[in-house]
Amino acid sequence: MVNTRRPRVLIIGGGFGGLFCARRLAGADVDVDVTLLDRAAGHLFQPLLYQCATGTLSIGHISRPLREEFARHRNVTTLLGEAVSLDPKLRQITALRPDETTFTLDYDVLVVAAGMQQSYFGKPHFAQWAPGMKTLDDALCIRQRLFTAFEIAETLPPGPERDSWLTFAVTGGGPTGVELAGQIREVATRTLANEFHSIEPEDARVLLFDGGDRVLKSFAPDLAAKATTTLRKLGVELHLGVHVTDVGRSGVTVTPKSGGPQEQYEARTVLWTAGVEAVPFAKHLSEVLDIPADRAGRLQVEPDLSVTGHPEIFVIGDLVGRDNLPGVAENAMQGGLHVAECIRRELVGKPRRKYRYRDLGSAAYISRGKALLQVGPIKLSGFVGWVAWGVLHIAFLTGVRNRVSTVATWLATIARAGRYHRAFMLGNDTAIEQRYTWSTGDQQAPPG
């Protein structure tokens, strides 16, 4: 009997990799049924998370419901759920619903695009004091802590306690740490400058810690030097060549890499951007499929991005551990398109191709009117870099509505010092440890 069923492609993760793979397979020319499973309901544009955290953009600007994205495509089903286990013999994934019940999904081809999460280098308890910067929850948590710190300081008399509320420690001098540190100084010196009576918001100290000898190591040294000058002019205090070795309620302890005594910095707001590690599902895959993983948990794959011994399983994006592929959106998008192309070619009897990553450069926002863009030999900085950075980010934002409203919001923010998405809630202070609310109603505390 001839099997006339269309191949089922299951994609885990609707980030950059999963989204681009699903988009390509959603085209009418590929005869497959696609299921896109994500533990979040929307695609998140991580490169602008810091603007959401610091009140320039809303969560709606930087995320788009996956269901809306694929509403017009009959061959794509989007589902909310967290993949928790794989049975490679049955070709079946078990997923958790937010209420902690489970369901299963069968596949013919599996594409794993589940990305990375924040790493605290074996000290997960730091997360309680120092939120990371990977999810919408993180951005809202940072926004709450940032603006609350100024509010608390306003109610305190001058002295060390008030100073510690007006001190912000950022760990990690990569693009995210640099962007956050710069934005906090801009909030202090522009947005909040004339709004308080007791404190002077511009007195807020922003300390940026990194173990290297310069910030933005992925950029050319001359561009990184320009960024350093801009950050210093903004008032960001750079502490290089140090590791943050402890984080607590009142601040951080740092240890010089070259040895020497530890130092304490009193800072009631600590933000962590220092490292990433694979999401827990990747560890499960590594065990079940016997795939070697690197120290951060990235999975080793074949040149076509499939798993050794399992040509029906692909890994793409940040989770790929081969050829030192960078953890950037472009690699995830290209990986998604590559796998979709492999699937399409096999359907018409053609062999797969090897994955080839084309480096299209990197960009980082430093401050209002200043950004870096590096594409091969082209290096832009200052105002020109800022314009190029803006065009690039708008081009990759998901959804026309998000693009239009983001541009409008940016123009308004440029024209006036205000930030229009500063609203924050004071609620459950354990929320940062609980990335998703996968709990049933009957587990909630009884009223009263």
Ligand SMILES: Cc1cc2nc3c(=O)[nH]c(=O)nc-3n(C[C@H](O)[C@H](O)[C@H](O)COP(=O)(O)OP(=O)(O)OC[C@H]3O[C@@H](n4cnc5c(N)ncnc54)[C@H](O)[C@@H]3O)c2cc1C
């Ligand atoms: C703050 C920040 C700023 C950045 N800035 C830039 C930048 O300027 N330029 C650049 O190129 N890159 C940047 N990056 C990196 C870029 O965002 C990543 O490289 C890219 O998102 C990786 O895509 P991905 O598809 O591999 O994973 P992700 O985009 O992280 O997507 C993974 C998806 O999988 C889902 N998921 C995870 N586990 C499961 C599970 N078990 N079951 C179901 N779903 C699951 C998640 O909810 C998520 O939607 C930045 C990253 C961050 C965090």
